Amino acid sequence: MSSTKSKIALKPRALGERELIVLMALLMSLQAFGIDAMLPALGQxxxxMGADGNRRQWVIAAYFLGAGVGAFFPGAFADKFGRRPILGLALIAYVSLSLACALATDYDVLLAIRLAQGVLCAGLSVVPAAIVRDHVGGDRMARLMSLIMMIFLIVPILAPAIGQAIMYFAGWRAIFGAMAVMGTGVGLWVWGRLPETLQDDNRQDIDPRTILRNMGTALTDRGAIGYVVGSALVFGSLFGFLNSSQQLIAETFGMGDYFALIFGGAVLGMVAANFTNSRIVERFGARRVSHVALLVFIGISIGQLLSARAQPQSLAEFIVLMSISMAMLGFIGANFASIAMQPFYHIAGAASSAQTAVRMSTGAVLGALIGNLYDGTALPLAASMFSCGLLALAIVLFSERGKLFRRKTPPGTSAPIP
Structure with missing residues (x-):
């Protein structure tokens, strides 16, 4: 009897909504910290390590690309074995490979480790969305994802400053040590507090045909695919900014000493957008909010293009326009992801894997290409943002059969879905 009570006491209790939001945000933030804390260190x-020109960007691009490829796998295993074991493995990989990066002495070896880290830690991006979908759906999922993104985005604001401070006191290798410490702390929280959220009747077999069928379903549904590819396109332009931000701010505008402050200011709009989205999305619907945001993103990218062509472009113009663009991505990201996941409650892990993989791998490739176009000006980035925005609008129109701003209602009900 006492043994039974002991086992019950050791089982984590269900999380409240606030703790769920914070923990999911921190899990996703580990990925962001592993990218954004590196940005001030790229030049040094x-x-x-003898990496010339735009080749420095591959410390970021390799991680993005690995995360995109790796995202195909954890969802299917999370649908079979549960969310907790997959998160545990991803966290172990995050900590151990961060320490390996700190010890690397060759640039190509460092890139290989970063690529492997992206692959093996992809569960940190995939599984949180599946856990949220285990709890809620519809516009409420969009609201929770917005709150998660709001907290998550505090990390990109602070990470460059943290990275710069660590470099000042201990050198760039210590940034990877800080990643390992953060991963350990979040891992202990997951182990002690996160219960298993996968229901037994939703467990899927680890069978290649089943996995491919579930992923295929998540990527061939007409109502979902436009939002998967659309978000990949707009976030590809964001990844292009991340890849080239250190060169843009330090070299184009000559403000390298203030990189962390300027970069954080540009990201701040995304935090405000996600907070606003969490307040309005259940009232107006994820489709209406995100469609408006996409149109504004395209309009602002035209302004950025005109500003970049009028040489010399001022830093103030660039940052103001970039901040508005990133704010629109705050409205687009959580809403597009929620709309794309809506039909797939019973295969949430596989659906999250397939959709995250497409978003991350497409975004990573686009980001690397856009970053490599850096020519000392912001013109390539601005042109890429405009092109990606237009393509995203076209694919969303395909999913919506040519009509925007609608709230859909499931057959036989009066409750709208996003």
Whole structure:
């Protein structure tokens, strides 16, 4: 009897909504910290390891690409074995490979480890969305994802400053040590507090045909695919900014000493957008909010293009326009992801894997290409943002059969879905 009571006491209790939001945000933030804390160190890292020109960007691009490829796998295993074991493995990989990066002495070896880290830690991006979908759906999921993104985005604001401070006191290698410490802390929280959210009747077999069928379903549904590819396109332009931000701010505008402050200011709009979205999305619907945001993103990208062509472009113009663009991505990201996941409650893990993989891998490739176009000006980035926005609008129109701003209602009900 006492043994039974002991086992019950050790089983984590269900999380409240606030703790769920914070924990999911921190899990996703580990990925962001592993990218954004590196940004101030790219110049010093490249100089020490002999990486010339735009090649320095591959410390970021390799991680993005690995995360995109790796995202195909954890969802299917999470649908079979549960969410907790997959998160545990991803966290172990995050900590151990961060320490391996800190010890690397060759640039190509460092890139290989970063690529492997992206692959093995992809569960940190995939599983949280599945856990949220286990709890809620519809516009409420969009609201929770917005709150998660709001907290998550605090990390990109603070990470460059943290990375710069760590470099000042201990050198760039210590940034990877900080990643390992953060991963350990979040891992202990998951182990002690996160219960298993996968229901037994939703467990899927680890069978290639089943996995491919579930992923295929998640990627061939007409109502979902436009939002998967659309978000990949607009976030590809964001990844292009991340890849080239250190060069843009330090070299184009000559403000390298203030990189962390300027970069954080640009990201701040995304935090405000996600907070606003969490307040309005259940009233107006995820489709209406995100469609308006996409149109505004296209309009602002035209302004950025005109500003970049009028040389010399001022830093103030660039940052103001970039901040508005990133704010629109705050409205687009959580809503597009929620709309795309809506039909797939019973295969949430596989659906999250397939959709995250497409978003991340497409975004990573686009981001690397856009970053590599850096020519000392912001013009390539601005042109890429405009092109990606137009293509995203076209694919969303395909999913919506040519009509925007509608709230859909499931057959036989009066309750709208996003």
């Amino acid at each position: 890292m490249a100089e020490e």
